Amino acid sequence: MKKQLVLLLVIGILFLSFQSFSPETPSEGVFPDEISSILKNSCYDCHSTATGSEKALKAIDFEQWDQYRLSKQIGLLGDIGKVVEEGKMPPGKYLEKKPDRKLSESQIKLLADWTRQEADKLMQAD
């Protein structure tokens, strides 16, 4: 009886200690590779948890993407498509300092097309 209790305790402790090993940050693979690399190059400086600014992160934090609820994600996808197509993002001031972050025409199209498809997909998902 005492042995069983010890065994149960050991299993319990093991189980609890496993809790500190959770899967790696799930943001990997949230976006398709092609999109992810564009975002990382042109958007992450301001819109990711590690390096972002408060104001930019309030608008969107790409690293927290999977924390956003469905309605938020769809709205943000709409916003992303528009701001890159209208040339509002990345901002001109930022590009003055880092001209290599400018989006090319093909990158803009890729982002805009993807945001639309993804938004449509999410709307169906509900």
Add this chain to the structure above:
Amino acid sequence: MGRRLKIVGLGLIAVLALLQFFQPERNNAPIDPELDMLEVIAAQEPMASLIRSACYDCHSNQTIYPWYSRISPFSWYLNKHIVKGKEDLNFSDYSLLDKADKIGAFADFCDALDAGTMPLQSYMLIHKDARLTLEERESLCNWSETQALKVMRE
């Protein structure tokens, strides 16, 4: 000294008087039932009234102006908020938004109420009926998310 003060005072009054001739355009177009959010989705009560009194002054084409709105420079201060508010979200143009933007607007609406960023503190100071209670914020937030889901299924 007394005389100089008098001149400065008179000058100030003259400037203020002159300012009254410069007024921003009034924001009060008629409601377009084809475009207005509350009309289009036939929002139920009490949501419709809450939104109208807490949001519509700056987020629609129908501002209900306080008396001091005729007085410059207050009129310009109000106008600045109205212009900025409508830029962010104009409920009077709801139907013109695409599907993703409608859903996003409802999501942001809920977030702003939840985070307490809206209505603005300065606005609530004057407008008692815009001081939403926690329960009102919660029910508006839930209502808003329901609307977002509805748009998704359209």
